[in-house]
Amino acid sequence: MTNTAFRTPYFMINEDKLIDNLEKAKRLKEASGVKLVLALKCFSTWGVFDIIKPYLDGSTSSGPYEVKLGHETFGGETHAYSVGYSEDDVREVADICDKMIFNSQSQLHAYHHLIEGKASVGLRLNPGVSFAGQDLADPARQFSRLGVQMDHLDLPLFDSIDGVMFHMNCENKDVDAFIALLDTISQRFGAYLDQLEWVSLGGGVFFTWPGYDIDKLAAALKDFSEKHQVQLYLEPGEAIITQTTDLVVTVVDIVDNGKKTAIVDSATEAHRLDTLIYNEPASLLEASENGEYEYIIGSCSCLAGDQFCVARFDEPLKIGQRLHILDSAGYTMVKLNWFNGLRMPSVYCQRSHGEVDKINEFDYSDFKRTLSRWSTH
Incomplete structure (x- = not known):
């Protein structure tokens, strides 16, 4: 036909082109030790997950239905994140996610007890720096509601979480710009990251773009991981299916x-x-x-x-x-x-x-x- x-x-999705991107993802994983979870907010066409699953470690979500979809159709690790959970949302996904990342300290305090002993607990932090081409998509834009800012951080809460997530990039094709953000995070939050098990650096890192220096990115990720003794995650979306x-x-x-x-x-x-x-x-x-x-x-x-x-x-x-x-x-x-x-x-x-x-x-x-x-x- x-x-x-x-x-x-x-x-029309082209499998060969998809595999080209996934092979780059595989190369990044092997060189850096980072784990990759597919951002379902970008691409959720689960009919082709059979192509993607062998290369990645799981999926991450921005809402409860995506958590369910990732759990049912992707497997591996299922990360649950939302800008605003209801109590029903939390109860609905607590038993099927491996990590639950809260957007605010108030949500963490309100729902921590519902997931304790079920999933690893995380909190989104807003580092105050970012790389984004447009203000609409800038996670660190003025008055951003995305993540907890450093000057509002209740430091004792690090005793109640296992990891944190920073999402600060949007279509970042510049490896040096990403490394500069990574250095900033290490300087500002390093003492707290040392207490954690894992750190997600979010999505928006365009490591499959033609000419992108994957080896340089991998070295920076590996250094960061070893310095703070954490398992690193990236949450690629566009990079996988571009x-x-x-x-x-x-x-x-x-x-x-x-x-x-x-x-x-x-x-x-x-x-x-x-x-x-x-x-x-x-x-x-x-x-x-x-x-x-x-x-x-x-x-x-x-x-x-x-x-x-x-x-x-x-x-x-x-x-x-x-x-x-x-x-x-x-x-x-x-x-x-x-x-x-x-x-x-x-x-x-x-x-x-x-x-x-x-x-x-x-x-x-x-x-x-x-x-x-x-x-x-």
Whole structure:
């Protein structure tokens, strides 16, 4: 079955590209001793976890359903974290997680007794330094609610926890910048870290980016671990699935209102939300930097500013032509929604042996069921 037989829109995950990233993760683990847990907030398509699981140590979550998903479908270590737990949330996951990380001292005090003897207990700390391209995603932004800041830290609580988590990076492709953050943490918190069993350094470290110096990162992680005698964790998401997945769409119309706009059967608002949220234009496989023909690639939603990018092509686009929107896995499938009642993209995986597996597909009944299940009449 060829790809042209699949109805658009759809995601196509490439197993070979995924394994390329995972081999880099394996190299980092072996050289540094760090453990890696997949950040499900970035990528939760469990139909391809069979590819990922042999390389990583488990999963980490940002909410109770992700804890359950990680426990049921990924295995290994299951880390539970949330910015705000309810008591019901804690009771629901206490028996299925290996580590529970609280975001605040008040939540730690309120719920510690519910997990004592069941899971290793951790607390998120906010080091006050970070690497992030946009304020919206900066964990150390002004008035951040994420983690406990140093000047608010109740030091005796270190006697009641086993580890801490620092999440301070967002798409950090600069190994030297990460090492500088690591040194800052060691200087500010080192005396307290020496009392602990483990430290998670969170996600956002883009060690699979082309040209990234994995050996330099590994050496820094190993030194930190040995200095403070702790087991280190990283929580990669984007680093695992970057450049592995295309969102394939079809041009359904071409309009010209001062600029030519190719309207495709997908929408950033519904199917690639971070393009809209962070104002980061998508990239197209078919585009040509010096192409003669320029188009706005517009969505079929009713939101006026909903467009994927502006791109140039060597030939004019045609209605019915397919386009591949590159790097569409991270923070994409986990944010799909039914805005405008648009058709939800199916999900496929191009396996190394050449076959294509169908991972998921959706129809009208899925759309209808998310809005109401029972009538009041």
